[in-house]
Every structure is written in structure tokens, then in C-alpha cells.
């Protein structure tokens with residue numbers, strides 16, 4: 001299918017929810033000879049990189065970087081604070097919330113699930129109730145996604161923190177911001193989050209390969225109380241290295257770091273507040289179009305209330321007979337690659353083919369979004385999808 005994009009001429013828009021579109025500045029920064037890892041420019045860059053990463057996560061606390069994807073960051077975070085046999089509470093509203101908890105059980109933790117379905121954010125009242133029921137304090141951590149990329153639900157982290165405080169529970173709050181960092185407003189320190197995991201290939205606009213873990217003083221204390229932590233995942237030397245080599249527990253991901261430097265420079269130049277606003281504005285245009293289409297046909301946003309939707313990704317249902325044809329058409333005929341549905345199987349549609357996602361994270365602007373929506377309109381015409389009119393006008397109005 002990739003061949004068709006090239007053949008279509010012009011630039012493609014990889015509108016899948018990660019890896020996201022990479023800016024030319026990031027690609028250029030990575031196109032270079034192997035650097036010295038013992039002294040000089042690269043080791044000298046490191047302090048600024050971690051400082052600027054912490055600024056994106058809105059934390060003054062600690063940062064550790066791993067050569068890993070998001071799954072690696074999940075495991076890294078858990079390995080530092082959860083011992084085998086300990087209990088974690090997993091909040092589920094999509095594939096990724098479940099996946100992180102599965103990672104915990106793979107490390108020997110007991111997982112207590114709290115399932116909110118696939119259409120609504122975590123309910124703080126139910127969390128509070130579950131924590132109050134844990135009088136013995138068995139639960140060591142609450143695991144949740146900020147945005148679950150499979151459903152595009154955005155959880156209210158501030159409300160989750162408030163529920164934990166109201167219950168007077170001592171568990172750590174651990175949040176997966178892999179999809180949301182640099183897209184949806186997130187405030188690690190202000191919202192009282194203890195551990196944040198993220199990765200390079202979504203809002204940060206860098207190729208997959210860097211896993212990020214940010215942690216609070218409370219999480220650092222829980223790490224110190226652990227009987228043992230895997231040497232490779234241990235965040236202590238990475239967060240407080242004696243030498244550059246220790247930042248990565250071995251050789252650094254040299255070229256990713258140059259790419260990350262360029263991306264962080266772009267983020268700083270635009271400003272995080274402006275970046276959040278841009279994502280909100282672009283997401284609003286996409287939702288306006290989808291609501292207009294849906295008014296006269298089967299297309300439906302997965303999350304009904306816009307306040308519960310992520311500004312980085314939108315999950316939609318269009319029906320089994322249309323999903324695959326839609327994605328084939330936009331990619332093959334228009335160079336717009338939409339994301340597959342993930343973790344959305346139903347009885348009538350076990351493969352979840354009737355679902356798809358639009359990734360609108362990171363290096364995206366109004367022209368790209370209008371282009372993607374225009375390509376979808378053309379695809380709907382080609383595959384004869386019944387739909388409401390005025391979608392592109394609605395998107396344009398939302399942008400204007």
C-alpha cells in the first residue's frame with residue numbers, strides 16, 4: 001500500500017495515531033555521521049534535553065529515558081515501584097489501559113481491574129469507592145491512561161487524583177501519556193501525578209525508540225523501598241547519572257537524541273499552550289465534520305461528549321462494509337493513511353473492521369486536516385457511504 005502513496009504524487013499524510021508525521025527539521029537533525037558518545041556535543045546536549053522534556057510533562061521532578069517503545073516505558077515504570085505479589089488497580093477504557101495492567105501482571109503483580117467500557121472516561125466516584133474498600137492499603141498504584149488511543153477517550157486525571165485524595169488512599173497515581181504528551185493539556189505536578197510514561201513517536205514527533213518515564217519524590221521513595229529492581233530498568237542511575245553512559249544504561253540512542261533536540265526546539269518555539277490550542281482547534285474541525293456526516297448515515301464518533309475526547313486521536317465507527325474500503329481509498333487515491341480500529345471487536349464484527357481512527361497528533365496543521373477530511377469526503381462518495389452534507393463547511397467554520 002505504501003507504493004500507492006508514493007505513486008500518487010505529493011506528500012502523504014500518515015494520519016495514524018503513532019508513529020506520527022515527522023517534521024523535516026527532525027529528519028534533517030538525524031541525518032548525520034555517528035557522534036562521539038564520550039565527550040563533546042552529544043553528552044553536552046543531555047542536560048538541556050531532560051530539562052526541556054520535563055517542561056513538556058510539566059514537572060520539576062525526575063526524568064529517565066530508555067531505548068524502548070511505549071511498552072518498554074510501561075515496564076520500566078512498573079519495575080521501579082511494583083514488586084511481585086503487590087496489587088495495582090487498573091482503570092480500563094480501551095486496549096492500552098488493559099495492556100499496561102497486563103504488563104503489570106506479567107511482572108508478577110496482582111491486578112484489580114476497574115472497567116469503564118469503551119465509550120466513557122473513568123468514573124472518579126467508582127475509583128474512590130474501590131480505594132475506600134481497600135482499608136488494608138494493598139493497592140500500591142492506580143494505573144490509567146490519560147488518553148486511550150484505541151477508544152480516543154481522555155480521562156480526567158485531576159478528578160482521578162481528587163478521588164484518590166478523597167479516599168485518603170496512599171497509592172501512587174501512574175499515568176500513560178504516550179498519546180497525549182504534547183497534544184492534550186497535561187500537568188504532571190499540578191495534577192499530582194506520581195509517574196508518567198511517554199514515548200517519542202506521537203506528540204513528540206520523533207521516530208519510535210525513546211521511552212520516557214517521569215517520577216515524583218513519592219515514587220522515588222517507593223523505588224528506594226524496593227527489595228530489588230532490574231538493573232536495566234532502574235531509573236536511579238538514569239535520572240542521576242555520574243556520566244553520560246549511564247543516562248541510557250549503555251550506548252545512547254544517538255540519532256534519536258538529535259531528532260528529539262530539534263523537536264523540543266520546535267515545541268519551545270511554538271509554546272506548549274499554543275500547541276494544546278492548535279490540537280484542540282484541529283480536533284474541533286474533525287469532530288464538526290464527523291458529526292455532520294453522521295447526521296445522515298452510519299458514521300459515528302466513538303465518544304459522544306466532546307469534553308471526553310482526546311485532541312490527539314479520534315476513534316470512529318463506520319460499519320464493517322465500509323471501514324476497510326474507506327482506508328484503502330484514502331491511502332491509495334489520496335495519500336492519506338487512516339488508522340485501523342484497535343481493540344473494538346464486537347459480536348457482528350469480531351475483527352473490528354468497522355472502526356477506524358484519525359491521528360491528529362504532533363506535526364499537523366489545518367491544511368493537513370482539511371486535506372484529510374476532503375479525502376474522506378471523496379472516499380465516502382467513491383464507496384457510496386450514506387452521510388449528512390456540509391461536513392467540510394462545518395470543519396471550515398470550526399477552524400475559522
Ligand SMILES: *Cc1c(COP(=O)(O)O)cnc(C)c1O
Nearest residue numbers: 069070071096147149178179199
Ligand atoms: C501508542 C501507545 C502505547 C504503545 O506504545 P508503543 O510505542 O507502541 O509500545 C501505549 N499507550 C498509549 C496510550 C499509546 O497511545
